[in-house]
Amino acid sequence: MKRHRAVALYSGGLDSTLAILAVLRQGIEVKAVTFMNHFGCDVSDRSSCSKNPFAAAEKFGFEVKMSHLSWKFLDIVKSPKFGHGKNMNPCVDCRILMLREAKEFMEMSDAEFIVTGEVLGQRPMSQRRDSLNIIxxxxxxxxxxxxxxxxxxxxxxxxxxxxxxDRELLYDFGGRSRKPQMALAEEFGLTEYPAPAGGCLLTEPNYAYRLRELLDHNPNPSYLDLQLLRIGRHFRISPGCKVIVGRDHSENDALLKLSDGKSPLMRVLGHGSPLTLLVGRTDEQAIRTAAALCARYSDARKLGDVDVRVISGVSEGLHICVIPAVDFNIEQFKIEKKVRDRSLQRT
Structure with a gap:
């Protein structure tokens, strides 16, 4: 007899893993697909949609396929048919896109239905009863x-x-509590699973604000533009140019790795200093402004004149002597969502 087969949307999180185990228990063959995008849904990130998908797959014996949504996802972020959540998260359109992609995989895999780990009422935008019907x-x-x-x-x-x-072997979980899932995990012998996280980067207020600001100035950003949104302090010094200042050693390393070798990258000489990257159309004034911002966040911030050097890019080797930027310059140029709860931002 032919064995029935299903395709599962799989994040590596607790809910999607339990959904697969519930179907495997009924003798269904499961082929799982993990979708990635540029906004935190990646196995190298720590969002709720990006847990390592392979540990449980290896333990319980199901196949996982990785698939990147790439620029298809950016298109729905720009203009979602069913709107954004509180920030830039197009949750309903995101689920629709993933299911459409999974449908193609289902047809190629000769599967009969799709499995997801959604729990009614768990997420306010995409897991309401009416939203599930729309999806x-x-x-x-x-x-x-x-x-x-x-x-x-x-x-x-x-x-x-x-x-x-068999419907009787399925469940009636609803709402935001994870206690039923944790009890079911114990029953299945699922002992290791990630704690819930806040969601993809598009749900974070400051990141979403930066993304919206970027799209206002550049409707077709590059992959590098999107990656840089995660790092450092951002300053818009002209419609076509941004300055990004590292906040700590790890962000300096990230800027160094992401630098394309053409955009000016600078630091203060002889003092503890952030790396500072210019992105976009640069001129002499832009370089001087970036140097002043670099000096402002360095250990030389209280000095009158600071020597800043461009260490890579088209102006490599250039030395600029500047006065560190003052608070007015910072407030004038900084790209930052003003929120009451400052804990939502890294400053």
Whole structure:
């Protein structure tokens, strides 16, 4: 007899792992797919959609395919049909995109339905009952998306109606509590799983503000532009030029690694100093402004004149003597969302 097969959306987190185990228990073969994007959903990051997907797969015996959504995802970030959340997160459109991609994988894999770890009511934008209905409809998968953790709170899906899945072996989890999932993990012998995180970078106020500001000035940013949004203090000194100042040793290293070798990268000589990168169209005035900002955040900030050197890029070797930037310059140029809870930002 042919063994039934399903495709699962798999993040490596607790919910998606449990959903797969619930289906495996019923004798279904599962092929999992982990989608990545440029905004924190990557196995090298620590967001809730980017946990290492291989540990549980190896332990419980299911296959994982990695797939990058690339610029398809950026398109929905720019203009989501169903809107953004509180920041730049297009959660409903994100799920639709992933399910559309999974549908193609399902058809190529000769699978019959899709499995997700969504829990009704857990996330305010994409896991409401009405949102789940929209997601299934827009992805062209109405009736073919099984959500094992909340299945008993939802209408029966096609695989349940056809007897491929026993509905009685599914669950009725709802809301934000993780206690039911933790108890189920113990039952399945799933002993190692990540703690929940805040979500992708698009849900973070300051990152989202920087992204929106970038898109206002550059509707088609490069991969480097997006990576740099995570690092340092950002200053818009002209419509076509930004300055990024490292905040600590790790960010200096990151700027050094991400530098394209053409954009001016500078530091203060003879003192503890951040690395400072210019991105975009630069001229003499832009370089002097960047040097003043670099000096302001260095150990030489209280000196009258500071020697700043361009250590790589088109102006490599150039020395600039500047007065460190004052608070007015910082407030004038800094790209930062003003929020009441300062703990939401690194300053």
């Amino acid at each position: 299934d409809r827009e992805s062209g998968l109405r009736g073919s998306v099984l959500r094992p953790l909340s299945a008993k709170l939802l209408k029966p899906t096609v695989p349940e109606e056809q007897g491929i899945i």
